[in-house]
Amino acid sequence: MKDKIVVALGGNALGKTPKEQHELVKGTAVPIVDLIAAGHEVVLAHGNGPQVGMINLAMETASVSDAGTPEMPFPECGAMSQGYIGYHLQNAIREELLNRGMDVPVATVVTQVIVDKNDPAFTNPTKPIGSFYSKEEADELSAKKGYNMVEDAGRGYRRVVPSPRPIDVAEKATVKALVDNNHVVITVGGGGIPVVKEGNKLVGVPAVIDKDFASAKIAEILDADYLIILTAVEKVAINFGKENEKWLSKLDFAETEQYIKEGHFAPGSMLPKIEAALGFAKSKSGRKSLITSLEKAKEGIEGITGTLITQ
Ligand SMILES: Nc1ncnc2c1ncn2[C@@H]1O[C@H](COP(=O)(O)OP(=O)(O)O)[C@@H](O)[C@H]1O
Numbered sequence: 505m506k507d508k509i510v511v512a513l514g515g516n517a518l519g520k521t522p523k524e525q526h527e528l529v530k531g532t533a534v535p536i537v538d539l540i541a542a543g544h545e546v547v548l549a550h551g552n553g554p555q556v557g558m559i560n561l562a563m564e565t566a567s568v569s570d571a572g573t574p575e576m577p578f579p580e581c582g583a584m585s586q587g588y589i590g591y592h593l594q595n596a597i598r599e600e601l602l603n604r605g606m607d608v609p610v611a612t613v614v615t616q617v618i619v620d621k622n623d624p625a626f627t628n629p630t631k632p633i634g635s636f637y638s639k640e641e642a643d644e645l646s647a648k649k650g651y652n653m654v655e656d657a658g659r660g661y662r663r664v665v666p667s668p669r670p671i672d673v674a675e676k677a678t679v680k681a682l683v684d685n686n687h688v689v690i691t692v693g694g695g696g697i698p699v700v701k702e703g704n705k706l707v708g709v710p711a712v713i714d715k716d717f718a719s720a721k722i723a724e725i726l727d728a729d730y731l732i733i734l735t736a737v738e739k740v741a742i743n744f745g746k747e748n749e750k751w752l753s754k755l756d757f758a759e760t761e762q763y764i765k766e767g768h769f770a771p772g773s774m775l776p777k778i779e780a781a782l783g784f785a786k787s788k789s790g791r792k793s794l795i796t797s798l799e800k801a802k803e804g805i806e807g808i809t810g811t812l813i814t815q
């Protein structure tokens with residue numbers, strides 16, 4: 505059966521530097537084009553944590569050291585990250601399609617995602633962005649720039665920013681028109697540029713929306729059949745990293761909710777994926793979510809691997 509699939513790409517699909525990203529996306533394009541070649545309609549979303557942090561820090565540093573460089577607001581940095589990542593992704597996918605004799609149009613839509621200005625996330629920053637730092641470097645950044653720095657799962661310190669929930673996608677009609685006309689669309693990159701509605705205006709806010717929640721939102725809007733979250737693990741586990749670790753192939757709603765309650769999924773990494781996957785699968789009868797690795801996307805959709813969340 506041919507499905508409409510929203511694919512959310514994790515950090516391992518992109519890398520950290522322009523050179524690394526340019527190389528990595530060539531590999532990322534292969535499983536994406538496998539899905540297109542199998543006849544599925546594919547819509548792509550991706551993260552931007554490392555990239556938006558890098559852009560923001562670079563612009564801040566430049567504006568301090570060079571009087572001619574203006575300060576760049578945070579939402580503009582999010583928009584830059586969408587363009588930068590979308591540019592690499594769309595070219596890699598285009599090339600992979602052409603190499604297989606498929607002349608399918610691919611484009612990135614600069615996408616704004618509407619959030620609630622009263623979302624409690626604005627007073628409780630949780631989304632890690634940018635590089636990892638030592639405790640000393642983190643303290644210095646915090647003192648110099650006023651950044652909120654937190655320890656990230658034993659991997660070092662990272663800046664955190666607010667991460668409000670997505671409510672709606674401003675460019676949804678454009679995305680839908682392109683998808684309906686068989687274009688491969690890259691949208692809600694980095695979770696979308698967070699904006700609040702003020703009358704007829706959309707005003708950017710300094711935050712980073714979780715790309716898994718934004719992907720679930722656009723999947724609902726587009727009436728997709730599948731949400732596929734591609735990350736670094738082939739399956740989701742309970743007791744992850746422990747002696748009694750158990751990899752899961754299928755989860756129904758009640759099991760998923762129970763495992764969330766029991767704390768099996770790490771906040772800031774697997775938990776938002778599980779919550780987004782569950783939310784999408786529950787939003788309409790027949791909808792399914794799959795969490796698997798980039799390399800296993802094709803086998804995942806064929807039911808061979810991955811963790812499927814469905815009724
Ligand atoms: N219960 C779990 N099952 C599987 N992986 C988990 C679990 N809890 C935490 N993880 C970790 O979450 C990671 C995915 O989160 P993250 O790296 O933030 O994702 P991405 O950058 O792909 O969006 C996995 O690679 C794994 O290390």
Ligand SMILES: NC(=O)OP(=O)(O)O
Nearest residue numbers: 551552553694714715
């Ligand atoms: N916006 C977002 O969720 O980015 P990461 O996936 O890189 O954290």
